[in-house]
Amino acid sequence: MRVCVSATANSLDAPVDPRFGRCPYFIIVDLETMRFEAVPNMASGAIGGAGIQAAQIVASKGVKVVITGNVGPNAFQALSAAGIKIVTGAYGTVREAIEKYKRGELREISSPTVGGHFGMGMGRGRGLRRWW
Amino acid sequence: MKQIKQITVLSGKGGTGKTTLTAAFAALAKDAIVADCDVDAPDLHMLLHPKIIERQEFKGSKLAVINENKCIKCGLCREKCRFDAITEELKVDPFSCEGCGVCAIVCPANAITLTERISGHAYISKTRFGFMVHAMLKPGEANSGKLVTLVKQNAKMLAEKENIPLIIVDGPPGIGCPVIASIANVDVGLVISEPTMSGIHDLKRAILLLRHFDIPPLVCINMYDINRDNAEKILDFCKENNIEVAGKIPFDRKVIEAMTNGKTIIEYSPESNVAKEVREIWRKICNILDIAGNRQRG
């Protein structure tokens, strides 16, 4: 099975980049063989909808699981529509994140973990304090 | 990692005192990054006097370019352009072009290409109070919302890198995309209102905007004594809608004097009623955001 980890550089020892839409690289790994492909994230420079473009890149690579730090509402919607599972809270190196995932230590999410950075129409804040 | 708190100062209506107040908060905050998100008409730098450390190019949308040599003057591009961006003389109007690429694909002579343009610059700077992130859109450029997003991203990255717990955002007027981008993911939206009929109308829309994006609102009435009846109306509105009022600031010409002298009101006239009220408002904000409060010297 192929999984994708958002990373700051192009190797298994690169630190995980917590931002799915704007990370510099996607490390696509075959879990059985641990063979990997480092795909530069062309969406990182997108003026808008980076998460959507990133999801399109990852979906085209036959990825079944995305392992990352945070996922915004647009990327969440797109990845879910593509049938890709999303696992968040990853940190450390790409290799360490995959090991944690294999051991079941990372959780699959059912809703976005952050509001849209773009802030156009989907930016829901975390609402830590409310007065109504 | 400790959570970074963010507050955006907005108003709906222009001219209610967002920038003046943001600058005062910068003077009072113990450890904060200030982000000026009014990217087409930024003013905060005139009070904070930032020294630029880093400058980034901002490429907004693309611009269609017609190669005159290849153009066969069929006018199909003008017909298909949804933004009236191609003139009768078949020239691209850079003020209207949104870089969509339709003209390029319909042109039968392949005479149109899309080029990137530098729409502005983003800056990371240092002021006498700490870091400041800001930007300037080139006059006439579009995509202010995207530049605002870049400013906020810079603020977040800087806060993470330097371990700074708070970002104070000076928002633009209105409720459109640059404002939406300025309030995305913040913990509180502080709406600065003025006691005029227009001010009350615009305050309500600003509150609706915050509610739409689930951002908790806080209201402050600036220059409240220019019309006490209207100030009461604002207080009533807030009470009816369970919105906390952070404070009421009186009108004082010293605020303009401070601005003319390039200083915050806290520095220019620390004993004035305005400064006292602003300190009290800041104290409330710190409590709400659950962060450590004022500097040692107010």
Next chain:
Amino acid sequence: MIVSIASGKGGTGKTSIAVNIAVSLGRDVQLLDCDVEEPNAHLLIHPKIIREEQIYSLVPSINENLCDHCGKCAEFCSYNAIFVTPKEVLVFKELCHGCGGCILVCPKGAITEGKHKIGKLSLGYADGIEIVYGELEVGEPMATPLIREVKRHIDKSKNVILDAPPGASCPMIETVKNSDFCILVTEPTPFGLHDLKVAVQVLEDMKIPLGVVVNRAGIGDKKVYEYCRKKDIPILLEIPYQRRIAELYSRGVPFSLEMPDWRGKFKTLFNEVRVLAGK
């Protein structure tokens, strides 16, 4: 003649001045409030509304029966508003700019235009003044399509006054585009001057003739006057900072109605603009 009233800085008095000019001219006047994010003219002029329209922008609607998920629409979209999976197509409406490109590139003709509500348009009358204004739906990011809609109601046979939003980016530009003249309202303070310079730059690039009105004259400093003199920009009118004027505005009253001397001044202002615009 089409005159737009803009400023770089917010809160300088654009709406107040637009309304006072309209009220002073009294007839054959059309006031178009293009500040669709925060329209205020109708609060000063109290029109009787005779028509309201819901305004829609066009967003793509995918016919899944015809779609074969080739992804060409997503590939074309410059705004990443379309996402294609082997099973379905997602449209992110708030990112769509309505360019119609996806419809053109779809090889199966599977995309048509659907409607997306962006706001409301209102039309009314107050004495001899026709007013048209737009109100952007809260949460809707783009003001420009609604501003274009408001401007479609321009009646060239009348004196048309466009109240612009603050700033110098797309909403202001959409408003002032094709004006015969633009009046820039400023206040004599450092913020006012700084933002005025930005607005002047835009108008010069757009080749629209301009003049300045200094509002709240007497507060701040003299630098605005020096700037205008240096750039040869005519100062068309000065409105002093007076408590009475501020108080009337705060109550939603155009001050020239209660201070009749000003009606003549606004009429003169408009005539001077006519001369400068070559009309």
